[in-house]
Amino acid sequence: MGYAVVLGEALVDLLDGECDGEPVYRQAIGGAPLNVAVGAARLGATVEFVGSFGDDALAGRLRAFLTGAGVGQRGTVTVRAPTTLGVATFTGAEPEFRFYGEPPSYGLLDPDALDADLVRGAAVLYCGSIALLQPPVRAAARRAWSLATGLRVFDPNVRPRLLDGPDAVAGLRAVVAEFAARADLVKLSSADAEVLYDGAAPERAADRIRELGARTVVVTCGARGALVADDAGTTSVPAPQVQAVDATGAGDSVMAALIADLLADGLPDRAGWPDRVGYALRVAGLVCESRGGAVSMPTRAQVAARFDGS
Secondary structure (H helix, E strand, O other), rough: OOOOOOOOOOEEEEEEEOOOOOOEEEEEEEEEEHHHHHHHHHHOOOEEEEEEOOHHHHHHHHHHHHHOOOOEEEEEEEEEOOOOOEEEEEOOOOOOEEEEEOHHHOOOOOOOOOOOHHHHHHOEEEEOOHHHHHHHHHHHHHHHHOOOEEEEEEEOOOHHHHHHOOHHHHHHHHHHHHHHOOOOOOEEEEHHHHHHHHOOOHHHHHHHHHOOOOEEEEEOOOHEEEEEEEEEEEEEOOOOOOOOOOOOOOOHHHHHHHHHHHHHHOOOOOOOHHHHHHHHHHHHHHHHHHOHHHHHHHHHHHHHHHHOOO
């Protein structure tokens, strides 16, 4: 089966909530790549996390959480910085994030600190998310992308609050183009597509990313499900009906499920992607029925129990 390397950020989320009628922020383990690593591990994958951690007590909690989830940390480094906080405020189904901490603790992994042998040995390499907005991590990810011998998967995970004007969007679009050009799989959300490509519909965004060189593109569309685009064309995959209470980490769980299945079974044939994506959407549906991204990532047994063994 081999293992996956997940490269990106780990941080602490403060989630907007209420307790005894008073507004509070609930602390949670966060960072989209961390969610992906934990989600894939809970689905049976062997995962190594690669990234930089702060030198405070919160970083210790992040590391302990990864250890408890069975995620390896051979490729991590400790840096002299407080752990970044991601403050999430809910104004609708999707949380809005703002990030606090300068320099960001997750943004200090440089190419020289990258464990080249760990990356070369991975059956799947994931890169993406806001860590790539930081020049050191972007350079490390470029090196990892060039060293990879297994499948490459990418997720831009766009956070508009971190993009200061049209030049920043254009810069991120260039980063997406660079990584997508050699990607076996790109996963993004319809919201990501709108920001990156001037309001483009999911189908058009998928076409653009495929034109860049990506082998397969999956665009998640919330309760509407997802679409998958590859050499066989574009197919819509419906989402299961769930009682959603918190969408935090839902997209990350889709990526996690896809990585776990890539490790277990490799790339599917042209007819196999809709089934893979359908399973990933069931994983995401279960995540949405509980609160908190990383802590809500399910096992395969839990997914089977919730969705009648499918």
